[in-house]
Amino acid sequence: MCLAIPGKIVELVPASESLAVVDVVGVRRRVDLGLLENDKPGVGDWVLIHVGFAMSKISEQDAMDQMKTLAMLGETDAALQEVRGYGLEDEKEIRSEERDKARAAGA
C-alpha cells in the first residue's frame, strides 16, 4: 500500500478508459493509468504502482532498483501477492485474450 511496486507496461487495453497490462517480474495484471493523464506512459515504459494505479513514470534502472529494495525489505512476496490480487478475476481474462491473439496470429 505504501511501498510502490515497479512494473513494465506491456500492453494498453483497447476500448478501455485508461487500463494497461503491466508485467511485474513475470506476473501480468491490469493497472489503471488514470492518474498519469498529464504524462501518459506507453508500451515499454516503467511505472511505480500503488493499489492498482500507476502513480509515476520511472526509468528502467529505477524500476530495477525499486525491485531490489523490495527484495531487501523482504517485501517481494507481499508485492507479488498484491499484484496478483489486482483485478480479481482478470488473470483468466488476460490469459484467454492472449490465447485468442495467438490463435488469430496462427490462423
Added chain:
Amino acid sequence: MRFVDEFRNPELIRRSAEEVRRLADPTRYYRLMEVCGGHTHAIYRFGLKDILPSNIELIHGPGCPVCVLPMGRIDDGLSIAADHDVMFTAFGDMMRVPGAHGSPLEHKARGMDVRIVYSPTDAIKLAKANPDKHVMFFAIGFETTAPSTALVLQRVRREGLKNFSVFCNHVTIIPAIRAILDSPDMRIDGFIGPGHVSTVIGCRPYEWIAKNEKKPIVVSGFEPLDLLQSIVMLLRQLGAGEAKVENQYKRVVPWEGNTAALRAMAEVFELRPYFEWRGLGFISQSALRLREQYAEWDAERRFAIPGIRVTDPKAAQCGEVLKGVLRPAQCKLFGNECTPEHPIGALMVSSEGSCAAYYNYEHRKAALVTTLGATA
C-alpha cells in the same frame, strides 16, 4: 556479509557513512525524524542506526496509516457492515487490525461478508457483480492511496453506481508533522521526508517546515544509500545553520508531484475540521472526507455511524514514542504485554509501525556494522 553484498554501491554506502561521521559535530545531539512507514521498515531492516554515530538518533514519526487509525474507526466501519448488511471491503493491511470486538478477519469468521481488495477499482467490480448488495470500501492511507480512491469516486459518480460507498479514513502527512512540531515536549532537528507520498504531493508542501519552523527536510529514497545520503544532506544543512527542502529522491520524485493525482484529490475530498490520530490525539485539518457532491457515496453520510471511541490503554506510551520522547523499548508495555502478536498500542499494530519494526528487527542489528566497521 550477505546482507550488504545485495546493497547497491557498497563502496558509496561506506563513503556516505564516513561522511556522516565526519559531519556529525560531537558536541551536538541530532534528532532526525522520518515520517514514512517504508523508511522506518528500511532503517530497521538494514540496521542503519547501528552504523550512525551515537549522537544521531532516528525518530520514527507517524508514517504508518494503519497504526495511527483510531480503533473506533474500525469498529464504526464494521458496525455499518453488521447493521446494514453491507459488504465490507478493505486492503489486506487492515484485515488483522483489531477493533474493540475483533478484526475484520474475525468478523468474517463470524459470518460477515468481508473481502480483501488490492485496489479500490476491485471494490467497484464487486459492487457491479453484486447489484443487490451494498459494497463499502474502507479507505485508508496517506497520499499514496488517496488519489486512487478519488479517481474511483469520480468514475462512480459519472456512472451513477448506486450500491457503493466509501468509508473514508484518508489522512494527510503535513498536519501530523505540524502537530509534532507544535508539541511542547519534543525537539526534532530535521526531517527525512517520505519517498512515495512525495511522488504525489511533490516537495512544495514541505516548504513551510523549512521557512516557518526552521527545520531542514530532505525527501529520501528507501535504500541504505538513499537514507545515508539524506542524513548527510541534513547534517550539511544543520552544520551551516540552514533550513531548506531538498530532494534526494529526484530520480523518482518530481518537485511538483503528480498534478493529475492532486487535482483528483482536490475535486473529491475536503479537509475534515479535525481527526483523531492514535497516539497523537485530535489534529486539526489532518484528514480527508468526501465533498458534498459525493455525499451519495459517503458511507458516513449514508449510514448512521455510532462514532465509537476506544481509548488506548493509559499504560501504552505511543504518543511519546511517536514524538521521539521515548524509544520503543522504553515504553512500559513494550515486549511484555504489547507484542506484534498481541498489539496493545498503535505502533505495534502494523509491521511498519515503529514498535513492531523495532521488535522484529532488533535481533538483526549490526547487519551493516559488520561490513562497514563500527562507529562511535
